[in-house]
Amino acid sequence: MSMDLVSASPAFVLGIPLLFAFLTPLANRVSKDLRDAMFVIGLLLTALFVGIMAYEVYTSGSWIYVFGSEESRPTQTASYFRIMFAADGFSALASITMVITALGAGLYSFAYMEGNTGMEKFYTLFFLTLAGVMGMVLTADLFNLFVWFEVTSIASCGLVAFQNYKVKSVEAALKYMFISVLGGLFFLVSIGLLYGEYGVLNFFLLADALTGGMIDKVALSIIIVVFAMKASSVPMHMWAPDVYAESPGSVTPFIAITSLGSLFVLTRIIFTLFRYSFGVAAVGHLLIILGLLSMFVGISMALKQSDVKRLIAYLSVSQIGYMLMAIGVAFATLDSADYSSFGAMALEGGLFHMINDGVYKALLFLSAASVVYATGIGDLNKLGGLAHKMPYTTMFFLLGGLSIAGVPPLSGFSSKLLIYQSVYLYHPILAIIALVVSIITFALIGKIFYSAFLGPDQGLTRGEVPRSMLVAMGILTVVVILFSLFPNYVVAEIVVPAVEGLGVVA
Amino acid sequence: MRKLVAFLAIMIIFAFLVITAVELRGDDGGFGEPVNTEMDEYFLENSQSHNQVNNIVTAILFDYRGLDTLGEATVLFAAVSGVLTVLRKMKPVKRGGKR
């Protein structure tokens, strides 16, 4: 019995949020307290099953869960015709990132969203987004990936437009929805191409079947573009600042995590599907170009922003660039001896940066949301002197900000160090650009910190945000500090299994 | 200028789609002659013995790829929740300042 539970934990990671998405509107009929309790219980249960899955992966290795089959761990080809979830180190890393952020954003939502009507729909959409992202990172089936992609798009757009009295929110949601649906349709075209040519949809069967012909080239380049778009890579990043700035503050990190989830999916697809049939160097270079563009344009646009959430949104676009560059370097060196000397380090750095980025970006967005919550102002020209009345928020912001800027000894530095060094060995120019971008990031964090928190008290707020919001940010802070203090442990226990989960061993 | 570039981009995508359409399933294959049908043949052969269903598409929708159908229902549910959320009565929440 318990063995079955462990074996089926990937299904529960998807199923628990789905179940609670259906349950919260029903609980709302009974009482509001029950509904709120259900929300917390659902999040904690999801975290529990993610923990079970991750523990099993780290202690006794990865496995594949097949839906609706008699044998849950497949031995024959016929099992691969069904839909399957891959429970390996990579999905463990991805789902840990998702669930930490979801816990933070979820606890934060209670006080932040107070006073809004239709909260049961908010919780439903929250759970559906979580389920969609989990399905996206766990699945090993192309069409199933498309389905969860659409669930994520729809539910997160509903969340973005939740404050429908703000015209900007609705507008941002429409833009995000429009471009996601278009991307999803192109993704469906490439699924059709691959299915039409090879007659299978499973990642593993497809990886064996690919020949690297014209069909594969077109299908896979469309997939790269679509998922890079969802990961808010330049030049397809324009939806990201709109959505991050105009969504309700408590779910902004959650929307950001869906784009990080797309980056996870992109990594998995590239490493499982492109690897055996294609010239890996060209695809790696493509990712490096996208990464450099994202870093540079993201940071340049951030220089001109005066809205605090919009500025952080552009910073997050530039952070996506770091990860794309690291993955690109790792992939470009995959077939050569360079992989064992620095390519593996780049991949470790990229994956470590992803989990770091998910957490500290959530902290940063939530503290920015606290500023907006306490003062009602997001404009840096009007803010000032908040540190006098909001000491905790100031501290949280500083921690997240220094981490995103890569200041030692925080977690952002540990992962960026891996990226800098491996990228330097690949090409020194890349590392120099990355360093410059990092310095400007630091300057911009200084800008927000100086103009919003320092200075004489302007009397904009009466006091600190409610305690539950502080607790939510505190959880994320604890995670950031843990990652900061023990980076070697995190790399050895979480990141290295993820690299192995991608099927590459140095 | 912008219109010209956009038109060119559409043309390029169209060209690639046409090339793939012609190249799909080998040189002597093409429309109506799938090459790799192992998965579909498996479904055709076994859906009756596995599921006691005569309509094979039903067998695929509700058994072999049942998770997709669950996802499809979830999409509908999400869209309904989203529409109800967006079109609900607007009631601005005033916040910030000296509460």
Next chain:
Amino acid sequence: MIDILLKDMWSPIVFIIVSLLTALVAYMFYRIGDEGYKRTRHKGEPFISGNMPPKDPRMIHVGGDNVFWGFTHALRKYLDPLVKAHTGIINDYVYWMVITMALVLIYVYLLI
């Protein structure tokens, strides 16, 4: 090639201990200083280009776009076209995506 791997040398706990030790040394230097130093009347007040500081303390704060004004102003020839390209029109969002897709298709077709 860098022979020494920085990542093997990097340990946050050692870093924190060393920073604390440095802070301790700095504090000891601080303690050596003259304790009899008296604050003069204008010590600690903001000095704004020889003008008298404004009466209202809120006016002292320099915030928002003014913080890196010089830097962004110097880069305006690079930044302004970039900002202008972010039009906020959905058609343009799709336009960039379609262009990227066309370029990537050509790139992959030519180079692989």
Next chain:
Amino acid sequence: MNQWVIALPFITVALLISLGLYTILFKRNLIKMIMGLAIIQNGVNLFLVSLAYREGYAAPIWTSAPGEDMVLPTSHALTLTSIVIGLATTALMLSFVIMLKKHKGSVDSFKNRRCRE
């Protein structure tokens, strides 16, 4: 040459997708842009369905099939799912447009550009 004639359904799909892209890029009315998206949706659905076709084969239902010669069933299932997803996304997008029209009184994409820069 024969190949091009045989591949005609696929070329139709490519045409539909390009037409939809053209509509999205060159029309300013949000409703028309969503219609363009629907054209692409239909093109993709046509693509998936036409992948299933085998000449002279029957529908994949045992009661009406003469023998074991049936078209590919998987892509029919995929198409059913994708049609429902298309419906859901279109509905949500149209509701966004309704809300924008309520707020601002415009369905012009050039006038709905409050988030920018």
